[in-house]
Amino acid sequence: MDTRIELPLENTGDGGTGAGPQDRGTGPPVVVGLSGPLSETTAHPLVDRLGALLHRYGAVVADVSRIELTHSGAVHAFTEAAARAGEWPDVRLAVAAPDMTTAALLVSSRVAERVPVHPDVATALAHLDDRPDLVRGWWHFGVDPRAPGDARQHVRRVCHSWAVDEDAREAAEIVVTELVTNAVEHAASASVVEVERTAHALRLTVRDFDSAPLPEVRLPEPTSPRGRGLAMVAAVATTWGVEAHRDGKTVWAEMATV
Incomplete structure (x- = not known):
């Protein structure tokens, strides 16, 4: 009963x-x-x-x-x-x-x-075990060199639970690693990561609290070890963008799922 x-x-x-x-x-x-x-x-x-x-x-x-x-x-x-x-x-x-x-x-x-x-x-x-049309998770990370790896593990875990295909999962892991790394190393900011899955897309957002001007995508010099974050996001995401806030910004990316 x-x-x-x-x-x-x-x-x-x-x-x-x-x-x-x-x-x-x-x-x-x-x-x-x-x-x-x-x-x-x-x-x-x-x-x-x-x-x-x-x-x-x-x-x-x-x-x-x-x-x-x-x-x-x-x-x-x-x-x-x-x-x-x-x-x-x-x-x-x-x-x-x-x-x-x-x-x-x-x-x-x-x-x-x-x-x-x-x-x-x-x-x-x-029908309690049926997956809803939209599933979502979010996490908060501090200014910590371990944050990108922790964020990647969270994304990998939920993608497995939500039956996200391998291509979209790998793209999401790249996106969250690059964006949280940017928050830690360039913005020196805490970050909030949110990921949601619908029937045909995986959307990932990273919110930071850096009030510097919005970033631009540019291809770094071949010998440069840095500056590839947003270029990597643009390369693996189906679509992406940046939203400005008074106290920071949100970078979002979407990956198609099957």
């Missing part, structure tokens, strides 16, 4: 589930019966509680058949909880939404891309 936890949304801040990051396990999935108003006020503690349950159980079905949706944006609590808890398949969250209006909102708001939506609990449990 599946474990079921009742979670009134008015009480999501009281810590009553007893779940925490230190309790992570790999047991059977848990069904969380939500009830009450899902609003801007209750969405934030719901993120924390679902995240804690995902840490503890690994797999959760949120039964929303008894919620009252009072703010459409509150449905993003489900994607935020999944993103905070970790990467698929270590973290698996699905929503059982018998109400067609709620289900349609979850689809139109693109929540269903990251957190699959099903018409009932039984169907959600049966």
